[in-house]
Amino acid sequence: MTDDLVRPDAMYRQLAGRLAEAIAEGKYAPGDLLPSETQLMERYGVSRPTVRSAVAELRSMGLAESQHGRGTVVRSVAVPTTVIDRTVTRTGKRFTVGWEATEAEFPAVTRGHTTGVTAHLLDRDEEAAFIVDRLLTDASGTRATHRVTIPFDVAHEVPELAKAPDTDPAAIYAALTAAGHTLTWTEYVTARSPLPDERAALRMADTGPILVTYRVTATADGRPLILEELHTNAARAQLAFRVTANKSVRSAR
Amino acid sequence: MTDDLVRPDAMYRQLAGRLAEAIAEGKYAPGDLLPSETQLMERYGVSRPTVRSAVAELRSMGLAESQHGRGTVVRSVAVPTTVIDRTVTRTGKRFTVGWEATEAEFPAVTRGHTTGVTAHLLDRDEEAAFIVDRLLTDASGTRATHRVTIPFDVAHEVPELAKAPDTDPAAIYAALTAAGHTLTWTEYVTARSPLPDERAALRMADTGPILVTYRVTATADGRPLILEELHTNAARAQLAFRVTANKSVRSAR
DNA sequence: TATCATTTGTTCGTATGTATC
């Protein structure tokens, strides 16, 4: 049965669409092997490159995963993901962040400058800053890269930070509070495909998207103090926020 | 100058890497046209398919965007995105949601069932529910699809919802509050590549990821009432949350 | 307005390498 495809719209897209449909309908269950490229060629009467383009689409949609020498398996649509809790808890003078993760490597502290998005979110223009990079892992093996940017003027105000910029974010919150600030946090979330080095750092096999969040810690009157950046594989993690009925986020952009 | 590539790692990946590097270094500025495929073939001594694979990588990394008949342009790394404010504001008995968007079409109300993720987040198992689908647009033309799931038992409690399930989320919050509930919201954020129909609904040209958020409105003691789902193009929008130091999000999986 | 060169999009055929079973 050569269930041939017609011309008009790109054939590899049509084929990808049909396969995606079949997966959605459960004709191919998660974990199943899809028909091999040769079988798909024969079944739909198209060439190998066309089949490969279609399967590439499925991969990029996160619906399938190819294994060299074995076949292409259907990925479970609702992949078991770890929830990264983005809430902050305060008990007395101590702060706790929601996600329980450990440092896979020692934090790397460098001196750099605020640039681009970083500069904009910190409301500073090319200023010197401490940059602390961490690689985090949780019990399930989910990885995330975490970068804290501490402008020099803030580190100057809070000597504790200048001495040891590589302290936990929770401890940084505590230090800033001890310095007399009432803290507010605003978090911006977006997603994109990873750059090669990001994919390597997160040990991503597939080419799926990463979640990118920017957390701005500011004073009560809106002066940004520090910036945290978290990158993680969207196929493995989702972020959790508690939303409270409150004042609106100050217009940032 | 044929700056030839060596074997070991896939040539198209090497080429993609070099081009990505050049973009990062600013050799190709945002908005610039990359060399044409023919030029890249000659410059690096590879075939057209290899060049095309490399450029496809760049697109999937969000670094470039190809335009039929014109060329491939470098995308600005920090694309101007609209901020979708996910906060909720309450003034007296009225609620306001942060993002100002209008309905591009009339809301479509259907009767369905809670399934999969939906069922899990609502803590119900295959129950009947109203499903309200909307297509939202804001002033900048950013699109988002929005789905509200109202289980029948909740609609039964609050007759207002049964009569008009297709009221604004803000009005739903008000109705639930009027019915005696103290509301809490938890939002889960993830990202993935869009399915074909989702890409069509959001009018996405590129193949970049979409942001997916699930907002659970629950009572103070943690009983989920309704679920909102928002899908939007990650290349065009980012989500904003206000994080307050508070109790931790209840473990939801 | 019509034509043409340029550029990307799609599809085919073919060959070889390499991982898995």
Place this chain on the structure above:
DNA sequence: CGATACATACGAACAAATGAT
């Protein structure tokens, strides 16, 4: 070891969009 399956690479042809002549 051999069969199967995916990965990479080359060559070639035509379609379709764009921008300039």
